[in-house]
Amino acid sequence: MDHDYALGPDPTVVDLVLEENASLREEVRLLRQQIESLTLTQRFGIHRFAASDKDIRFFTRFASYDLLMRFWALIEPSLPSMVSVRQAQRGTLTESTTAHSLQPINELFLFLNYLALGSKQQDLADRYRIHQSTVSRIIMSWSNFLYTVLGSVRIRIPQEQIRKNLPADFKDFPDTTVILDCTELRCQCPSSPVLQSEVFSSYKSHCTLKGLIGIVPHGAVTFVSSLYAGSVSDKQITRECGLLTLLKPGMAVMADRGFLIDDMVPCKIYRPAFLSGRSQMSACEVKETQDIARLRVHVERLIRRVKEHKLFDSEIPLRLFGSINQLYTVACLLTNYENGPLVKAWAKKPED
Structure with missing residues (x-):
């Protein structure tokens, strides 16, 4: 009787073992789901920070x-x-x-x-x-x-639409179509003396790449030029970048004092006045200069938003010269999607 292998197991014991086995399988399945969910949450990506x-x-x-x-x-x-x-x-x-x-x-x-x-x-x-x-x-x-x-997205805004959305601060300059400024990105100096002289900027005292940015008065980017060597003047960039073909009579450009483009553009230019050898400016010129400087600063705010992309904080290495134009242009255009208005007060303005 001690070695009677013909006897079968107790059915009750078999049922208990099977139930325990099924329970363990379910615990393993739930544990795997938890691990997969935790891995998806912890994996570096957009869903982790949503x-x-x-x-x-x-x-x-x-x-x-x-x-x-x-x-x-x-x-x-x-x-x-x-x-x-x-x-x-x-x-x-x-x-x-x-x-x-x-x-x-x-x-x-x-x-x-x-x-x-x-x-x-x-x-x-x-x-x-x-x-x-x-x-x-x-x-x-x-x-x-x-x-x-x-x-491929048309960022140029019709003049009528610009005037419709003109901020109240521009009431004295209602025909302003675009506010212009140039910005420079520090880049690695080439080993060739000839190339160094081309990209060296006397303004920054460093090798740079320079581009022209244009915004409408309410802050949207409507023009981005290609990047040029840092030694190129603002006037030369304006002449070569294609902006002039977009300007028409009846429009007005607002720019810094250094944009001497009066002989090139077919429209009015709002620019801080020069003393031009005079001992002082008239009261009217002083007020206009202050107003223009206060409004022109909006394009500098936009440029600051572009440079919040830290890729442009350090020197652009020579190995990126083949793609820096695309990266810079994308960063400029992304500012139209990333942020709210340049001036918080404009966001509080009720919609028409």
Whole structure:
């Protein structure tokens, strides 16, 4: 009887074991779900910071998660036409069947991290757990994509629309169509003395790249020039950048004292007055100069918003010269989507 192997197990015991086994399987399944959910939450990407507008502002320069999602909704329909760097290198425009390392929205988030924080590619590779070469391809692909998509949007505003939305501060200059200013980005000095002389800026006492930005009185960017060598004058950039073809009689340009473009533009220019050898200006000229200086500062506020993208805080390395024009233009155009009005008081104005 001690070795009677023909006897079967007690059915009650079998049922208990099976129930325990099923219970353990369910616990394992729930534990896996919790781990996957925790991993998704902790993984570096846009969904990790969706609940914090402060974090979104820090990592992307967009004022809120809602604004970023509105921008995403605008560009998402164009994603099928996006050509990656790898596709361009292979000479094919067909959609790649290779799985992406990141979701498209997280690729955009990575690109915005690069612009907003000036993050190094190795740092981004560690954060997103991808190869550094993949980070480089994502940055290049998205800079070209956004340069094309945002560049295809008509940012020039009709003169009638500008006057309709003219802030009250511009009541003495109602025909102002565009406010102009140039900005400079510090860049690495080339080894060639000839190239050094071309990009050296006497104003900054450093090698720079210079671009012209134009905004309408209510603060929207309506013109972005290409970047030029730092030695080029403001007048020369204005002549070559294509802005003059957009100006018509009846318009007015507001600019700084150094924009001596009277002989080139077909319209009026509002500019602080020169003493021109006189001992003092008249009371009328003083008031007009003060008013123009107070209003012209809005374009400097816009430029400050562009340079809040920390990529432009440090010297632009020579290796980025092939793509810096796209990166700079995208940063300028993004200011139309990232922020509210330049002046908070304008946001309180009731809508018509």
